Amino acid sequence: xxxxxxxxxxxxxxxxxxxxxxxxxxxxxxxxxxxxxxxxxxxxxxxxxxxxxxxxxxxxxxxxxxxxxxxxxxxxxxxxxxxxxxxxxxxxxxxxxxxxxxxxxxxxxxxxxxxxxxxxxxxxxxxxxxxxxxxxxxxxxxxxxxxxxxxxxxxxxxxxxxxxxxxxxxxxxxxxxxxxxxxxxxxxxxxxxxxxxxxxxxxxxxxxxxxxxxxxxxxxxxxxxxxxxxxxxxxxxxxxxxxxxxxxxxxxxxxxxxxxxxxxxxxxxxxxxxxxxxxxxxxxxxxxxxxxxxxxxxxxxxxxx
Ligand code: SF4
Ligand code: FES
Numbered sequence: 001x002x003x004x005x006x007x008x009x010x011x012x013x014x015x016x017x018x019x020x021x022x023x024x025x026x027x028x029x030x031x032x033x034x035x036x037x038x039x040x041x042x043x044x045x046x047x048x049x050x051x052x053x054x055x056x057x058x059x060x061x062x063x064x065x066x067x068x069x070x071x072x073x074x075x076x077x078x079x080x081x082x083x084x085x086x087x088x089x090x091x092x093x094x095x096x097x098x099x100x101x102x103x104x105x106x107x108x109x110x111x112x113x114x115x116x117x118x119x120x121x122x123x124x125x126x127x128x129x130x131x132x133x134x135x136x137x138x139x140x141x142x143x144x145x146x147x148x149x150x151x152x153x154x155x156x157x158x159x160x161x162x163x164x165x166x167x168x169x170x171x172x173x174x175x176x177x178x179x180x181x182x183x184x185x186x187x188x189x190x191x192x193x194x195x196x197x198x199x200x201x202x203x204x205x206x207x208x209x210x211x212x213x214x215x216x217x218x219x220x221x222x223x224x225x226x227x228x229x230x231x232x233x234x235x236x237x238x239x240x241x242x243x244x245x246x247x248x249x250x251x252x253x254x255x256x257x258x259x260x261x262x263x264x265x266x267x268x269x270x271x272x273x274x275x276x277x278x279x280x281x282x283x284x285x286x287x288x289x290x291x292x293x294x295x296x297x298x299x300x301x302x303x304x305x
Contacts, residue, residue, distance in 0.1 A: 001027050001093035005040065007052055008100040010109050013116075017109065019098070029089035033076060034059060034066065036088055052099075053112035059084040061225060064160030067167075068113040069100045074164035074223040082162065082225040102167035106174070106209050117163050119209040120177060124161075126205035127198035128181050130190050149187045156184035158226040165220035165228075171212030176220035178206045179236035180228045186239055196243035203240055 002025045010017030024040050031039075034056055041051035057063040066084040070076035076086040091097065099113060107115040145153075159180035166174050182199055185191035191198070214233055221230040 001091070003027055003091065004096040006096060006098040007112070009112055011111065013108050013110055027088050029087065031088045032059070032084060033086040033088065034084050053114050055114045056084055061085045062160065064162040067102065067162045067164055069102070069167065071098050074167045075225050080225055080227050102163050104166045104172035106172065106211050107163060107166060117161070120161050120163065122209060123174065123178055123202050123205045124181060126201040127194070128185065128202070130185060131193060132190065143189050145189060153184050153187040156180045156187065156228070156232060159228050160226055162225060164223045164225060166211065168219040168223040169212065170217055170219065171215060173214045174206050174211035175214040175233045175236065176224065176228055176230065178202055179232035182239060183232045183235050195239065196246050199236070199239045199243045
C-alpha cells in the first residue's frame with residue numbers, strides 16, 4: 001500500500017516546528033508502524049535528508065519508550081496497543097497519516113516525535129520505592145499477600161510510563177500514571193511503612209511538574225496501552241485523604257520534593273464545583289506545593305509547538 005505521512009519535524013526544543021509531508025510506497029500489512037518509519041528513514045538517509053527522530057527500545061510493548069499521536073490519537077487508537085505493536089494492516093492504501101509528538105507542557109519536544117518525559121521519572125523518585133532490611137533474601141512466603149491485593153498491585157505495575165494518558169487528557173493530567181505507581185506499592189504489605197509519605201510526595205511532585213488536574217474525562221483510560229483502569233485514580237484520592245488525615249495528627253516533612261510557598265490566592269484558581277474530597281486535599285496540599293493553574297489553561301495543556 002502507498003501512504004502519505006504528515007510528520008511533525010522540529011530540530012530541537014527551541015527550534016520552531018512544522019509538518020512535512022512524505023510519500024511512502026510498498027508498505028506491507030505485516031509491517032509494524034515503526035518498521036514503516038524505519039523504511040521511510042532509510043529512504044531519507046539515501047536522499048541525504050535528516051531521518052525522522054522517534055523513540056523506541058523493546059518494540060514489543062514493554063519499555064514505554066515509544067509513543068506519539070497518529071491522526072490525533074495516542075498510540076494510533078488500537079485498544080491496549082503501543083505504537084510499536086501497531087500493525088500496518090489497520091490502515092488502507094492511500095491513507096494520509098498525521099504523526100506528531102505528545103502535546104503537554106510537562107513533556108517538551110526534544111526533536112521531531114521525541115518528548116522529554118523526565119517529569120515522570122521525578123514523580124517515581126519522589127515515592128516509587130520501599131524500604132526493606134538488607135541481608136539475605138527472605139523466604140518467598142515470609143510475607144503473605146492476599147490474592148486480591150496481589151492482583152491489584154500487578155495490574156497497577158503494568159504501567160510502562162509511556163505518557164499517552166497525559167497526551168490524551170484535555171488537562172494534560174498525570175493522574176492515571178501517578179495513581180498506577182502509588183497503587184502498585186500501596187496495595188502490598190511491603191509498601192505500608194511509607195504509604196502516607198509515598199502518596200503525599202508523589203502527588204506533590206506531580207503538581208510541581210505542571211501537570212493538570214483530573215476532571216474525569218476518562219480519555220487516559222481509553223488510550224492507555226496497558227489498560228490501567230481509571231478506578232486507580234479513585235484509590236489514589238482515597239489514599240491522599242487518608243494520608244492527609246494522619247498528617248493532621250503528626251506533621252510530615254516530604255523529602256526530595258521542592259516545597260514552594262503557597263500562593264495567597266490559591267483558592268481563586270479552583271472551580272466552584274470541586275468535590276468535597278478534593279477540597280480537603282486541596283486545603284492540606286496547598287501548604288506544601290504551588291497553587292494549581294486553572295484547568296484547561298494554556299499553561300496546563302499548552303502545546304510545545
Ligand atoms: S497509565 Fe497507561 S498511558 Fe499512562 S503512562 Fe502508564 S501505561 Fe502509559
Ligand atoms: S518500544 Fe518499548 S513499548 Fe514500544
